[in-house]
Amino acid sequence: MTELIPAHLDHRRSWAEFVYCYPVISRRSKGVSLGVNLNPDKVCNFDCVYCEVDRTTPGRRRDIDLDQLERELSVLLDVTLDGSLFTFPPFDSARPDQRRLNDIAFSGDGEPTTAKEFAEAVERVAHLKWMRGLQEVKLVLITDSSRLQAREVVQGLDTLMANNGEIWAKLDAGTEAYYQEINRTSIPFGRIIENIEITARLRPITIQSLFLSWKGHGPSSAEIAAYCDVLRGIQGIGGRFQAIQLYTVARPTPEPEARPLRAKELDALADQVRAALPTVPVEVFYGPKDELGPEEHSC
Numbered sequence: 001m002t003e004l005i006p007a008h009l010d011h012r013r014s015w016a017e018f019v020y021c022y023p024v025i026s027r028r029s030k031g032v033s034l035g036v037n038l039n040p041d042k043v044c045n046f047d048c049v050y051c052e053v054d055r056t057t058p059g060r061r062r063d064i065d066l067d068q069l070e071r072e073l074s075v076l077l078d079v080t081l082d083g084s085l086f087t088f089p090p091f092d093s094a095r096p097d098q099r100r101l102n103d104i105a106f107s108g109d110g111e112p113t114t115a116k117e118f119a120e121a122v123e124r125v126a127h128l129k130w131m132r133g134l135q136e137v138k139l140v141l142i143t144d145s146s147r148l149q150a151r152e153v154v155q156g157l158d159t160l161m162a163n164n165g166e167i168w169a170k171l172d173a174g175t176e177a178y179y180q181e182i183n184r185t186s187i188p189f190g191r192i193i194e195n196i197e198i199t200a201r202l203r204p205i206t207i208q209s210l211f212l213s214w215k216g217h218g219p220s221s222a223e224i225a226a227y228c229d230v231l232r233g234i235q236g237i238g239g240r241f242q243a244i245q246l247y248t249v250a251r252p253t254p255e256p257e258a259r260p261l262r263a264k265e266l267d268a269l270a271d272q273v274r275a276a277l278p279t280v281p282v283e284v285f286y287g288p289k290d291e292l293g294p295e296e297h298s299c
């Protein structure tokens with residue numbers, strides 16, 4: 001089980017007075033991940049029941065200033081690489097093995113690929129990484145999978161993948177009904193599947209799936225079977241998966257009925273997924289202390 005430390009529970013989307021960039025100690029990255037938030041307006045095309053973004057208060061800003069974004073990221077690279085980040089709480093709680101820069105992740109308060117600046121932002125961040133000789137640092141796109149086929153997004157994906165990139169594509173359901181219940185969006189489930197299919201046929205991707213207790217119930221075994229069928233179907237037409245990340249709520253969310261699954265529930269679910277997709281590594285990230293409580297999400 002990956003141990004939660006205070007820094008894991010503190011994924012605030014800002015650091016100091018920064019608008020676009022923030023550092024986290026990420027369990028899924030197993031180290032420091034520098035987030036690039038292309039949605040400071042908090043607008044998203046999903047409305048996931050487990051979303052931790054507080055949309056009752058306005059976003060910091062509507063526009064994206066790529067020069068400022070670059071300056072913020074440069075400062076965060078400086079403080080991470082010289083270690084001064086780890087003198088500030090909650091980063092001072094990070095273990096020595098977590099004090100390594102793993103990636104720069106396009107994530108944040110909404111869906112990064114909806115930003116019209118997405119492709120240029122990827123280009124600039126990749127250039128900054130290259131200029132600093134950080135080829136081993138990954139570029140990660142954490143996406144709800146809704147716009148993976150848009151032309152301008154594909155351009156950004158090409159840049160991402162040419163620069164040690166990974167795509168972490170959300171899939172939280174196996175049926176349209178459960179998808180609509182959990183992700184609450186007007187985008188049809190079929191389009192999400194098609195986007196994942198086409199993207200995974202071109203390059204291996206990571207599937208990120210959050211399963212939770214919603215209104216007192218976890219996903220049914222039939223729902224997980226349908227989810228496995230979707231993934232097997234994508235494999236069947238040549239889609240490749242680098243890994244499947246199964247996780248649950250880990251930090252407070254505005255929806256009190258969105259709760260973490262217990263470790264044994266998540267383990268049973270992971271067993272079902274491993275049995276259905278034996279060639280794909282399945283990674284499990286548990287909730288806080290295996291207790292039902294008001295907890296997290298990470299997009």
Ligand code: SF4
Nearest residue numbers: 044046048051110299
């Ligand atoms: S969890 Fe991610 S995709 Fe879902 S509403 Fe929040 S920001 Fe959007």
